[in-house]
Amino acid sequence: MKKGKFVYLIFFMMDKRRLIFLGVFGLYHLSALIFTIIMESNKNDLSLLYSLFGKISLFKYGAFFGVALFAVEVVWTWRDSKNAEKEKEAMRHENNVLKAKVYDLVEAAKK
Secondary structure, three states: OOOOHHHHHHHHHOOHHHHHHHHHHHHHHHHHHHHHHHHHHOOOOHHHHHHHHOOHHHHHHHHHHHHHHHHHHHHHHHHHHHHHHHHHHHHHHHHHHHHHHHHHHHHHHHO
């Protein structure tokens, strides 16, 4: 079975820590979606809403957890981008050095 480029990029270009983190991030969003669907289906049940009002601090912690996950992803992506830029510059420099060596060999062969 042949894997596409997208599958290759997801599973082989990312390290295990990143995949685990994105799994947790996705699980957080999935649980938020399920919670909102449950709340919407029980919107006429005021006793459920009043019982949730007593647990509002848990919602603040959950929202803070989501913001923290988002911040971690932003920082992680920024660091990956910075590292990729450094690696690209190193490859460009190595390519220029190799070109200079080939040029020197060609010039030496002409003499």
